[in-house]
Amino acid sequence: MLTALREDGTLFQLLPRLSKDVLRKEKAGGHYYCPECKERVTMKIGMQRMEHFAHQAGSQCIESYERESSFHLNGKMQLYQWLKEQKLYPRLEPYYERLKQRPDISVDYSQQEYAIEYQCSPIPPQLMIKRTNTYRKNNIDCVWILGGNQLKRKSEKKVSLTQFDYLLLNKTPDGKWYLPYYCSNSHKFVFLTNIIPTSAKNALTQFSIFPIQNRSIQQILTHKMNEFLYAKEWRNEMRAQKLRMGMNSHSQIDYLKELYIHHLNISLLPIMIGLPINHAPFIETSPLIWQSYLFIDLFRNKKKDEIITFSEVYRCFMHRVQRGQINLRTLPLIENYSITVPLIEYLKLLVGIHVLEAINYNTFRLKADILIPDHVVSQQKQEEHFYKEFHQVIFRV
Structure with a gap:
């Protein structure tokens, strides 16, 4: 303080x-x-x-x-000075009596009041949600910035995200996901952009790193992103995930039992299972798992030319949610949140890869019987052909 x-x-x-x-x-x-x-x-x-x-x-x-570390105190000081150098008039730790809250910094910019929360350690989700909703109700935009000490980069395009990280996940006006970090040791902003989860913890992302002196508040509030493809990385992640589950029978044991009951091998799943969609962050459970459940409960029972409705998809999905086999995320910074969005995206993707034909917004027809590979060589050939033909459709974020 x-x-x-x-x-x-x-x-x-x-x-x-x-x-x-x-x-x-x-x-x-x-x-x-x-x-x-x-x-x-x-x-x-x-x-x-x-x-x-x-x-x-x-x-x-x-x-x-919230014991403030030197990392946090220094970062707060640097962000405050950064705003002052832009000829703004930031307020350090202002206490809003009517809100009973105090952000790290507040500043007026472009006729809007902003509360900046620099978060270098997790806080209870209920507290973060309360703070955000209170600011929002009082027409104050809250900008949450994670401390760079929270960033867990695993490779060039891979990051590990905690449940708390996801609470701070946000979207640009054109619908792209991002997470902002600031490192007080290196004096740099790090933006994770075009975030696509591969599992409950891991995600593919694009890392953008900028020295603080090279960025204005305008650039932070309206961060521009390039379109990005993750074709190779996604395929590797899905293969690795299948291999880990197949070798460790205690990992996702209920899921593996369900595959066994329905005579499915995790190494020989249909190509339509384990695909990325834009609003995948809404769902904590791996795309490989929740799309497998949709296949088991609905698609595997359908033949060519049979009808599939969105209502059926939603009902099957929510049944698994209620049984605790699919977990959803809380994303307090996202307004108009609806779990129907990723399900609609998945159906549209199945149309794009010629599994379904759209009759109208809610009704689809299966274009052909869904093939289940009978051995690894067949599966690999199907996968190669599939990604060669449809990678632009599948991996465009």
Whole structure:
């Protein structure tokens, strides 16, 4: 915490930074209080960490639950200075009395008030959702930025995301997914863009890295993305996922049992199972698994020219959700959230790869019997032919 109230009620800020001698003199002048809970706080002037205010042990203030690391304090300071250098007038840790909330920074830009929350450690989902909804109801746009210390990059185009990371997932006006990070050690923004989950934890993404001095607030609020394809990477992820499940019988045991009951081999699933869709982040369960359940419950029982309706798809999907076999995500930054969206996208994709024919928005006809490969060589040949013909349809984000 970088702001506190003096005994006379005036606000004292630790930015711009002062010498330690000046701070010690200031500290000796009286007590300080949290602007939010009004409890006593202590000015910490150490050699290892940036100077800051801290609640005393046993405090019940929500601020005391989020112990700010040096990484967090330095990042907050850098973001504040970054906004000042753009001739804006940011406010450090302003307390909104009517909202009972205090963002890290607030700033007015282009006739809109923004609350900037720099989050370097997870907080309870209910708290994040409450903060977001309270800002939204009061016409304040909340910009959540994750600390770079939370980023878990696994390869050039692969990242591991936690449930908390997904809470902060957002979309551009043209419908592309992104997550912003800021690293106070390197002084750089890192944007994850065009995010497509491959499993509950892993996702394919494009990494964009920018020094803070090379980015304006306008560029952060309206980050531009290029179209990106993940054909090779997606195929490798799906193959690896099948291999892991096949070798480890304790992994996804209920799913594997269901495949066995219906005489399906995870290595020989139809090509229509395990495909990416734009709104896949709505569903926590791997596309390989939830699309397998749709195949088992609906598509495998249909023959050429038979009708499939969206209502059937939705009913089968939600039945698995209710049984706990498919898990959904909470995405509080996404307005007009509906689980129907990824299901509609999947049906449209099946139309695009010539599995279905659209009769109208809700009704589809199966164009041919769905083939199940009878051995690995046949499966590999089908897969090669399939991706060669349809990779532009499937992997365009």
